[in-house]
Amino acid sequence: MKRIGLVGLVLAAMVFGTMALAFDAYFSDAAGNKLGTVWEGQQIYIAVKDPEKGACGIDEFSADLVIFDFKTGAYIKKDNQYFRELGGIGSGLYFWVDKSGSNTKVSVPVGWRADFTSFPYGMTHVLQPSNVTHWEEGAWEYVDENVLDGDPIDLTGGLPVTVSVNKLPREKRTARVDFEGLDIRGRTEGDLTEIKGRLENNDTLILIVADDTDAMNIDQDQVKIVDTVGKLSVTPKVISYGCGPACENIIVRIEDPDENLNCNEIEYVPFFVIVNPGSWNPQTSAINNFCSLMLRGGYDPESNSDLNKPIRWYNIYDEPTRGGGWTINSRFIQYPSAWLETGKTVGRVLFFAAETAVDSGVFEFNFGNTEELQKALGFKEFGNYFTIAFYYIDPNDFDDMDLATINVTSNKYASQVFLTDANGVPVSEVKIGHGGLYVRVYDADANVNACCQDKVVVHICDPHNEDDSEYIVIDEISNNSGIFFTMSGIRLEPVWDAVNGYQLVFDDWRVQAFNEDTIFVRYNSVDYESADLNKLGDGNPNENFPPKIADAARNQEWDVSFAKVKVYDFQVFDGTTHHMRFLDGEYKPVTEIPVSGSLYLEVTDLDQNEDPLLRELIFGGWNKDAYSGDDGDRTKTSAIGSSTAEDNNEADANEDSAPIWWMGGKNAAGSDSGESDVMTPKGAVQNDPYLGRPQTTTDTNKDDSISGIAETVKVFMWNAQKGTWERMDLRETAVGSGVFRSTVCVPVGEGGLDSSGGDTIMAFYQDPSNHSDISIISIKVSLGGAGAVTPPTVQLSVVFDKTTYYPGDTVTITVTDEQYAGAAEIVGTNVLVLLDKDGEVITSWNKLEAVAGQPGKFRVTYVLPETVKLGTITAKYTDPYMTTRTAQGQATVVAKALSNVAGITISPNPFQTSTTFTIQAEPAGAVAEKITITIYDLTGAKVAEISGENTASVTWDGGNLRNGAYIYVAVVEGGTKAWTFKGFVYI
Incomplete structure (x- = not known):
């Protein structure tokens, strides 16, 4: 037998055992x-x-x-x-x-909640019960630097810490701010219990x-x-005066199971009420709608000015002020004085709904009748058709928001507004980058000039923190129609672009949002000042924004309508499935990698397919300011409106990845431990005075990645034992795929992550458009260098020349084993075995001869017995030198198709106890689908009937009958044909 290179080929095919690590x-x-x-x-x-x-x-x-x-x-x-x-x-x-x-x-x-014994402040979401000390920090949040004014993280070292609204977002600069230290009630900073932080729903x-x-x-x-979607409803939809006991109470109902934190306590959630939102010009305030309320916190009647403290998770349960005729603390806004009851200068907007049972996750507030609702809000009387809007925003998840409205007396005269696709079809979900937003309005009152196309203004708002606010002018679709539509789509963009970083700008006629957000549009049937309208969309929200309402006869202050949509979201880790994996240098998925190997990272994140016509990139350092260069970044600039950063240790220390990946220097907790890496055991990465500083010759620890990148990135791969790491930029594998793969591979061993056998390499991903969407995976570096190495593939197969055979046919079996390419034959005991449907051996071969001119192919032939069992036959090949290497092929043996029956043969005839009726089939060996034999005596009485299916014969046992002649009638069925035969049988 010729065996060229046989030993080497056999060894090459062996798979070495890998590490048996099970931690x-x-x-x-x-x-x-x-x-x-x-x-x-x-x-x-x-x-x-x-x-x-x-x-x-x-x-x-x-x-x-x-x-x-x-x-x-x-x-x-x-x-x-x-x-x-x-x-x-x-x-x-x-x-x-x-x-x-x-x-x-x-x-x-x-x-947890801060304190179940105090209301409402104790309902604030916090990290843990007060008697537990596990958690640290947890109060970090990105804030627009135009909006932010003050020192919430106390970089100066002075007290108290403060935060205040300065301007509206314009310059695309942001800070990741630590709000730890702000007190719960937010009255005088520093005088009450401080909040450490919290965990947000969907994190x-x-x-x-x-x-x-x-x-x-x-x-x-x-x-x-777990993150559930809250649902707000208010009944009845239309309220009236003077109906007394016949009036249905006004009940606000909020269903939000993720606000049921304690199954043994009644809990509360906040909601807000605004009458005719957006329909008036406040005298000394910038608040007349829900989004401006969330941004500025409400109006302080004692100082006659807005609080200018945004409503965030840490103060949403706060009742920060009183006055203006009120003896209770709450949040208020400045309404037209003619609307308010005598003695009141502001109206109340904040209320708290109680859980209906300790474990229900359903919350209700009963205002009573119309008169009682009027009093609760501080109103003199609601006018006919007034719109009263109710808003719920999850106190621990501001992308979860819902709203509902009711009307006084009637709502049949109200306008309608819709968020639609480009064809005007209303939608309930939109995707960032896909198609944008379109708004349609029906309002006959806005059709002022029957000969020309009129214009209306809508307000689009995303109340998730400082997300976008836009006033958009839209045109009437035709003269005298009263139908208004955005003929040009409004771009829906990410707040954080995956390449260009922070993008939020008010008043640029583009809507910036996060995935999973709730966006709503509000339409007020009023006119606006022309000078303000002329400046809408100029990207400067700090002038003529929002537009002031003009004094116009056509104004209907009560006519307010809404529509809302959710922004599509895809979670890379959804609690069940990881849509993220490691690939080796050949783009093959791996679960273990040798020291000599290299790794790619692949992430499937369908919501990052923001442009279906573009192959997109996710920059691993997407957390940068868009307006200016990223310098390791900062918590604030030296002056609002300046691009000059406070480039010092403290400013750099508290942004982007803190505190998980920047503990050195001074931070909000006063730490100066020198650790720059909480993730890696023992803090393997240590800090220099600030990020990005060149390493000293004596410093063996690195802040920077293996390519010198500062550790402020959001997508990276790192060695968990050593702390060596590298940023990953991800490129979409194809246009519209939503599958992203790292642009470079990372060497596992020397010159890369410096890994040793047994090390653990981890990869981390944070979605730029949903900061709760985070995933981590890990892979082991194999010991000995052989683990997870896939040997070269050696072709091995067994193939029949046909898929179907009849009994008596000749079968040809070809074995392909490139291990033996060049060999003249393969010899071994039972090297090839042919098995019937029951696994019984039909025949076997001890030698396979090579096919001439086809190296690695070996062939045998065999004639199947006529008696072979119908069903699957299997040819199994076993390598005689490595019996674990096997291959098999299968085919099916079926009966021949019956084309004709020439007659019936009876044997024996005569008989003593039994005889067999056999069809004379054409072709020979074919079987009938069914044979039925009916036996009669000579008087014509039926004495027996036998039948069989898929057979060529049936047997009759007539030994219990008297000797003599009997008549048989045979019916043979096959396909669409049937044959009938008659004759005598003798006992």
């Missing part, structure tokens, strides 16, 4: 079941599954762990913690416990555990905080 850290319930999603308010546990430790009788080990929310900056960092085997002896299931030798599991709170919590007893054991996990 699995994860978020769990008390029983050790892995969690993918958790509810705010839930207590969770940290578990490690390590069968090797369990098998070795190890009942306890120590580890470092970190849990963090990259969006809010909340984190838990604990070194030298103990994990006990509480899943049963030998189970290998370990839990984080409070101390060595303890059986008390450490429970981690996923958010992703990341876990990293590093075994102190084995440096190779590092693992990660993540869990998604």
Whole structure:
């Protein structure tokens, strides 16, 4: 036998064993079941599954762990913690416990409320119960630098910390601000209980555990905080005066299960009420609608000015002021004095709905009748047709917003507004970059000039923090129609562009939003000052914005209409599935990589396919200011309107990735630990005086990535043991695919991440258009260099020359094994075996001869017996030198198709006990679909009937009958034909 290079080929095909590492850290319930999603308010546990430790009788080990929310900056960092085997002896299931030798599991709170005994301030969302000390930070939030005025993170070292609205967004500059230190009530900063931070609905919590007893054991996990969509309804839709007991009470109902944090307590959620929003010019205020209320916080009647403190998560339960004829604290706005009751100069807008039961997640507020609602708002009397708008915004998730309206007396004269596609069809969901926004208005009152096309103005608002606010002029579609439509689409863009960074600008006739946001449009049937309209869309919201309402006879101050849409969102990690993976240098998915290998990162994020006609890029450092160069960034500029940054340690320290990836220098907590990397055990990356500074010759630790990039990025790959890392820029694999792959691969070993065998490499992704959308994955660096290496593929197959055979046919079987390319034959015991449908051997071969001129191909032929069982036959090949290398092919044996039946053969005839009726089939060997034989005696009486299917014969047992002659009638069926035969049979 000729075996050219046989030994080398066999060795090349062998698969070497890889590492048997089984250190699995994860978020769990008390029983050790892995969690993918958790509810705010839930207590969770940290578990490690390590069968090797369990098998070795190890009942306890120590580890470092970190849990963090990259969006809010909340984190838990604990070194030298103990994990006990509480899943049963030998189970290998370990839990984080409070101390060595303890059986008390450490429970981690996923958010809470400040204080269930105080109302409403105690309902504020915080990190944890007051008696728990696990969580740190958690008060970080991006804020527009034009809007921000003050020093919320206390960089100057002076007290109190403050925050105030300065201007409206214009210059595309932002700061990631730490609001820790602001008090709950927000009256006089620093005088009440301070808020540390919180975890937001839909955020992703990341876990990293590093075994102190084995440096190779590092693992990660993540869990998604449940986010439900709130629903607001108000009944009745039309209210009236003077109906007394017959009037239906005005009830606000809010359904939002993720606000049910404590199943043992009645909880409260805030909602807001504004009468005829947007229909008047405030005298000394900039607030007349919900979005301006959220931005400025309300009106302070004592100072006769707006509070200019945005409503955010930390103060949404705040009742910051009183006065203006009110003896209670609340939030107020300045209405026209003619609307308000005597003695009142402002109207109340803030209320709190109570949970209907301790575990319902449904909240209600009963205003009573119309007169009682009027009094609650501070009104003298509601005019006919007045529109009263109710707004709910989730206090811990501002992209979750809903609204509803009711009308006084009637709503049949109201205008209508719609958000539509380009064809005018109303929509409920829109995608950033896909088609934009279109607005349609029906209002006969706005059809002032029957001979010309009129114009109207709509207000588009996204109330998610300082998201966009636009007043758009739209035209009547034709003379005298009363129908108005945006003939040109309004661009829907991301607040954070995946390449260009921060983009928010008011009054540019483009709408910037986040994925998952709620956008609504409001139409007021009023005219506006021409001078203000002429400046709309100029990108400068600090002049003539919002436009003032003109004194026009056609104004209907009561006529206000709304429409809203949700912005499409796709989660890379949705609590169940990771749409993210590592690829090797050949773009093949891998779960382990050798030191000599290289890695790509692939992320599927369909909402980042923002332009279906463009192959797009996600810049790994998308968190930069768009207006000016990114310098490691800052918390604020030296002066609003200036692009000159405060380029110093403190300014750089508290933005972008803090505190998870920048702990050095002074921060809001006063830390100066020198750690610049909370994620990596022991803080492997250390800080220089500030980010980006050239490394000294004696400094072996690096802030910068392996290519010198400062550590303020949002998409990166890093070695969890060493802290070496690199930013990942992701390019879409094809136009419209939504699948993004890193533009470069990262070397795993020397010259790259400097990994050693057993190291853990992790990759991190944060969506620029939804900062809650975070994913982390990990991969092990294999020991010995052979793990996860896929040997060259050797073609191995077994193929029949046909897929279907009849009994008696000749079969040809070809074995392809390139391992033996060049060999004249393959020899071995039962190297090829032919099996019938029941797995029984039909025949076998000990030698396969090569096919001439086709190296690596070997062929045999065989004639199937006429008696072969119908069904699947299998040819199985086994490499005689490596019996684990096998291949098989299959074909089917079927009966021949019956074309004709020439007659019936009976044998024996005569018979004693039984005889067989066999069809004379054409072609030979064919079978009938059905044979039916009916037996009669000579008087014509039926004495027996036998039948069979898919057969050529049936047998009759007539041994119980008397001797003599009998008549048979045979009916043979096949396909669409039937044959009938008659004759005698003798016993």
